[in-house]
Amino acid sequence: MVIEPNEHLSCVAVVGLGKIGLPLAAMFANNGYQVYGADKNKEVIDSISRGESHVKNEPGLEELVLEAHQKNSLIATNSTVEAVSEANIVVVIVPVLVKENNEIDYQYIDSAVEDIGKGLQEGTLVIFETTLPPGDTVNRFGKRIEEISSLKMGEEFYLAYSPERVYSNRIIEDLNSYPKVVGGFNEQSLERASAFYQNALGCKMIEVSSIETAEFSKVAECVYRDVNIALANELAKFAEKMEVRISEVIEASNSQPFSHLHAPGIGVGGHCIPIYPYFFINKGLNQGLTTLSREINDSMANYAISKLENRVGDLKNKNVLILGLSYRENVKESTKSTSLLLIDQLKEKQANVFVNDPHYSVSEIIDYGVLPLSVNDKMIENIDVVILQAFHKEYETLDFKKFSNCELFFDGRNKLNEEDITQLGILYEGI
Incomplete structure (x- = not known):
């Protein structure tokens, strides 16, 4: 089914429909704007086009996406150029990462900026929400948009920066309650960006003196x-x-x-x-x-491994179970997770590494080069050491009795009940 846009609404292009971009797009689309969401992932586009959210565990998001879909106010596309060409406001929320050597990885946002420059129309306001090194909005991206579009920054298109400040599992709540910090390239850019967010989110504004100040904050x-x-x-x-x-x-x-x-x-x-x-x-x-x-x-992962060795000795051939592949509780996100450091070090020690995480499928865990293990599997009886890395809600009712031959529970988040563990004859260690 082809969805026709609502021609009576002002148009916003949201570039990047990930865990923050989609909530933003859905909020804008339910607050008086026609939104064109651009993303390179076909599965993301297909999901939104059905009125479904691909971002899970975000209270209120599924309802907002469905409502916007029914109102024809949220249209997803894999063409950033087309989305930007339809809009008079562009919000950029494409990730910037760091490489293994901790150098900044701009590949995704650089590509998005190229497309923005190709589709940009005169008079458009471009706002970056991606967290950036101070100076990048103007010196790297604004100037590149100028080169591609032949439009002059601050005169023929407007430029602002307003960082996302939300927390997974409560993004909608945070968008409604957190003040929005915003800085503009010039006074006109700041005024337009501030007015947009006041209309689109209804939040308190903190207007700062420059884009660089907003980036720095x-x-x-x-x-x-x-x-x-x-x-x-x-x-x-x-x-x-x-x-x-x-x-x-x-x-x-x-x-x-x-x-x-x-x-x-x-x-x-x-x-x-x-x-x-x-x-x-x-x-x-x-x-x-x-x-x-x-x-x-x-260094805390190495510290944890040293504490294991102090309590149970050589880890060679020990069966070690990590609870939580995700970097923190109740989310599915393994970027820079401490579990990855633990896995590498345990393998160096020649331990047998198992991972349990209710947010990941068996195949997804296998892709990290470890063995998945259900807490209901009989193999649990053969686990020697358990490391709690992410305290998911599913672990709140963990039955420690199942770990009948476990020597040590290492509580990496200081969340487990020490007495319940030690009374079973299992050593307990925390941070």
Whole structure:
């Protein structure tokens, strides 16, 4: 079925229909805008064209996508050029990653920008929401759009930056409640971007003095969290030496309103915290807390392995089960997951590595070079060591009695009940 757009609505092109792009597109489409969503993934386009959300576990999103589909206000296409050519506002939410050597990987967003330049019409407002190194919106992307479109930035097209600030599993809620930070290339760009978000999302606006300020603010948020987690991990290690329980320390310390200690853990993963600090580091902030925090947080997997060896000895031929392939609880996302570091190190130790994650299929887990294992499988009786990496809700009712020959439960998130484990004769270790 071909869906005809609603000609009475102002047009927005959302470039990138991933876990953040689709919620944005659906929100815009239900708040008075005709939305053309562009994505290179055919399965994503097909799903949205049926009125279905390919992004799962996001409360309210499936309903918004279906409602927009029924109103003909959300149309998905694999042609960014066509989507942009129909729009007077373009919102870009295409990922920027880092390579193995921590250099910035622009391949996806560079490709999107090429297409935006080809389809851009005079008078269009282009807003980048992708987290970027400060300066990139103007110097890398704005100038490239100028070259391709032959339109002048700030005069013949408008440019702004407003970083996404949402959290998986509550994106719709965050879009409705978080203030929207926005910076513009010039006054006209800022005014147009601010007015758009006020109309499209109804949220509070924080207008900053420049695009670079807005870019910097988002990266700074992630650096703050990375540094705070690194501090918590460092304190947790020291607390162990002092025979002090860090969870009690944090609760007591944070009762004072100026203390905001985060929770320690086995590592930091995902698209944000372990990646975005390199947007500063690679721009020249290559000494100090930012770089040190990256080192501390990435070392936590090695720290965990050393604690396993201290408790159970040589890991060679030990059956080790990792609970949670995903980088954190209740999401399906393995980017920079600590589990990947654990898997590599356990294989080096010649352990037999098993993984359980209710969010992943058997074949998806196998693709990571490990053996999938259900917590209901009889093989559970042969597991020697269990590592909790992501505390999914399914693990809240885990039956520890099934692990009848387990020597050690390593609680990488300090979430399990130590007494329930130790009374079965199983060693317990946390961060």
